Amino acid sequence: MALLIGIDLGTTGCKAAVYNERGIALGESYLEYGLITLSATMVEQDPHAWWNLTLQAVNAALDAAAADRSTVQGIAVSSQGISFLLLDEEDRPLGNAINWLDGRATAECDDILAHYRAETLFALTGKRAAPFYVLPKLLWLRRHAPEKWRAARRLLMGHDYLVYRMCGAHVTDHSLAGGTLLYDLAGLDWSAELLDVFDIPRRLLPEVRWAGTPVGTLKQAVADALGLRREVVVAVGGQDQKCAALGAGIDDRTATVSLGTASAIEHLMASPATDPAMRIPAFTFLQPARWVLEGVVGTAAVSMRWLRDVLGADGYAGLDAAAAMVPVGSDGVRFYPHLSGAGSPHWHADARGSFHGLNLATSRGHLVRGVMEGVAFQVRENLEVTQMLAGRAERVIAFGGGAKSELWRAVLGDVLNRPLAWAEAVETAGLGAAMLAGVGCGLFSSVDEARHRMLPPLTVRPPDPASAAAYDAAYDAYRRLENTLLAIHT
Numbered sequence: 170m171a172l173l174i175g176i177d178l179g180t181t182g183c184k185a186a187v188y189n190e191r192g193i194a195l196g197e198s199y200l201e202y203g204l205i206t207l208s209a210t211m212v213e214q215d216p217h218a219w220w221n222l223t224l225q226a227v228n229a230a231l232d233a234a235a236a237d238r239s240t241v242q243g244i245a246v247s248s249q250g251i252s253f254l255l256l257d258e259e260d261r262p263l264g265n266a267i268n269w270l271d272g273r274a275t276a277e278c279d280d281i282l283a284h285y286r287a288e289t290l291f292a293l294t295g296k297r298a299a300p301f302y303v304l305p306k307l308l309w310l311r312r313h314a315p316e317k318w319r320a321a322r323r324l325l326m327g328h329d330y331l332v333y334r335m336c337g338a339h340v341t342d343h344s345l346a347g348g349t350l351l352y353d354l355a356g357l358d359w360s361a362e363l364l365d366v367f368d369i370p371r372r373l374l375p376e377v378r379w380a381g382t383p384v385g386t387l388k389q390a391v392a393d394a395l396g397l398r399r400e401v402v403v404a405v406g407g408q409d410q411k412c413a414a415l416g417a418g419i420d421d422r423t424a425t426v427s428l429g430t431a432s433a434i435e436h437l438m439a440s441p442a443t444d445p446a447m448r449i450p451a452f453t454f455l456q457p458a459r460w461v462l463e464g465v466v467g468t469a470a471v472s473m474r475w476l477r478d479v480l481g482a483d484g485y486a487g488l489d490a491a492a493a494m495v496p497v498g499s500d501g502v503r504f505y506p507h508l509s510g511a512g513s514p515h516w517h518a519d520a521r522g523s524f525h526g527l528n529l530a531t532s533r534g535h536l537v538r539g540v541m542e543g544v545a546f547q548v549r550e551n552l553e554v555t556q557m558l559a560g561r562a563e564r565v566i567a568f569g570g571g572a573k574s575e576l577w578r579a580v581l582g583d584v585l586n587r588p589l590a591w592a593e594a595v596e597t598a599g600l601g602a603a604m605l606a607g608v609g610c611g612l613f614s615s616v617d618e619a620r621h622r623m624l625p626p627l628t629v630r631p632p633d634p635a636s637a638a639a640y641d642a643a644y645d646a647y648r649r650l651e652n653t654l655l656a657i658h659t
Contacts, residue, residue: 171612172236174244175603176223177409177596178327180204180252180270183219185226186599187234187241190612192623194594196234198226205265210272210300213265216254219327220334227395238396243610244335245381245404247412247602248328251303251348255310255321260333263317267306274305277312281305281350284366287447293363295347295354295443295451297516303349307369324373328406336385336403341375343453344408344461352377354451354460355441380407380455381608381616404609407455410435410463412601415455415616417568417592418624424555424562426548426581428571431512432469434548436462436555436562448514448554455605456616462559464551468508468522469544470571475508476540480533489576491534492541497583497636498643501526502535504543505651514554517655525650541577542640545584546647552585564588566627568595583636584644590627600625 170189177184182201186194202218231238254266278298281290290298298305303324311318325333329341346352346359351369353360359374378384382405392399406412414425414435424436438460443451454461468475473485482488503525511520524539552562565587571577572595582589594600604619613619 170240172234172241173603173606173610173612174227174230174241175599175601175606176227176244176246176331176406177412177598177602178219178223178246178248178331179409180249180268183222183226184596184599185223185230186603187230187236188600188603188623190607190622192600192603192625194600195236196230196232197599198229198233200226200229204268204270212268212271214252214268216262216266216330219266219330223331224394231396239398241397241401242612243402243404243606245602245606245609246328246331246406247409247598248326248331248345248406250345250408250410251301251326253303253306253324253326254330255317256323256325257320258322260323263320266327266330269301271306272300274300274309277305277308280308281367288445291447292443293354293360294350294352295441296350297447297450298350304351304363304367304369308367321373323375325375328408329375332384332403332405335387335391337388338384338403339375340378340384340405342380342405342407342455343377344380344411344455346377347452348408352453354443354453357453378405379457380405381605383609402606402610404606406602406605408452409598411452411455411461412605413568413598414461414601415604415620416597416599416601417566418590418620418627419566422563423566424552425566425568427569428470428544428567428577428581429569430469430471432466432544432548432569434464434466434551434555436552436559438462438559442558444554444558448516449551450513462555464513464548464555466506466544466547466551467510467512468506470569472504472506472508472522472540472544473537473571476536480536485574488533488537489574491532492538493534493576495532495534495538497639499535499539499542500530502531502539503647503650504536504539505654506540506543506547511655513551515655520655523654538580541574541580542584542643543647545581546644548581549584549644550648562587564590564629566590568592568597570595578630579633582630583632584640586632586637586641588629588631590629592625592627594625
């Protein structure tokens with residue numbers, strides 16, 4: 170049976186998994202690498218660590234699978250979005266990669282908005298001018314690191330760098346390019362207009378290809394290091410949230426919600442529509458003729474981890490049990506999970522998290538359920554906006570660490586008043602990458618066939634009518650107070 174390798178290059182670690190053609194993970198490995206925090210706003214990563222730990226993770230996953238390495242046919246990468254590095258004329262990194270969390274380029278965002286009205290830029294790119302995108306960071310480098318800028322001959326994001334190291338191709342995919350603030354959402358390519366206005370050389374940027382496109386085979390040295398055949402096909406992958414949505418089972422009538430450190434709400438569209446109020450960013454999806462709206466709750470499952478640590482709890486099982494004793498609505502205890510600012514659809518960077526409605530009868534169960542409900546309410550706020558552009562999502566698939574909680578799944582489904590589905594394996598980005606690898610090596614004729622062959626069975630829970638009705642009332646009260654709290658930060 171043919172085997173496929175999916176690599177998930179995350180923000181703080183690399184995961185590799187070996188899958189068979191039915192989508193069953195036979196072996197996995199996860200290795201961490203650190204963030205290089207130079208200041209409160211400057212965050213970088215070592216691209217050599219990306220590559221070396223990827224090789225180690227793939228080898229460990231193959232060992233864990235006890236795999237016949239000669240049966241591996243394809244490999245693809247799911248990657249953290251928009252972290253990038255510059256390379257010289259011999260494709261050597263010019264220092265560290267700048268991580269997507271880096272916020273140094275605030276003044277450059279002002280420069281961008283001096284050339285473009287915010288609404289015009291959003292309509293073109295699907296994005297606001299924000300310092301974590303690539304364009305403002307390039308302007309920062311040109312201003313503050315002119316020697317590096319003059320030596321730069323190529324820009325590669327994390328996915329692109331791994332693909333280059335594996336097979337020598339300089340390519341990216343549409344979902345990653347769409348996060349740079351240099352991509353024309355409707356034109357499906359780098360924006361000639363933006364490149365001209367900001368004097369960014371086109372030669373600096375990789376070729377944009379569709380996910381699942383084969384772009385080469387393994388270099389001999391890489392094949393030898395991994396014990397794989399030289400003929401293993403390297404396929405274009407994509408941005409991690411899009412690959413995870415693919416691996417979870419997103420389709421035209423199904424939205425996906427990741428309950429990881431952050432929560433990404435993915436909702437497909439058949440046209441490149443953008444929100445006139447600029448509340449939800451838009452991207453090109455992994456497949457042609459599909460775009461995706463992506464709402465983000467910046468501190469989702471990490472809010473629960475924060476509460477666990479504050480309460481001194483040993484684990485999550487006890488917290489879930491305590492929350493299960495509390496009624497729907499947490500007796501009026503409300504949590505606003507803006508622990509690192511409010512993301513979409515609010516966009517208040519200075520907002521802060523809070524509990525409201527505490528009294529002497531408030532228990533740890535109220536706090537835990539309040540966190541679950543607060544994150545679910547934020548997901549609902551985002552989904553209400555995406556539906557204005559993409560139509561109603563008839564069901565939602567949840568994945569990520571928070572989706573392991575039976576109670577949190579029930580809360581989310583009842584708050585959204587939709588069937589809530591999940592798979593046994595809650596980490597799906599590597600599966601999405603493996604599906605793209607299967608397309609690239611010819612094992613599947615299309616992404617749709619890969620979905621049909623590799624997606625795992627889902628368990629579906631319908632919403633509880635009584636709980637959904639109670640949450641409707643609680644949601645209205647939650648929103649009224651949130652509007653007041655956010656007004657303080659405007």
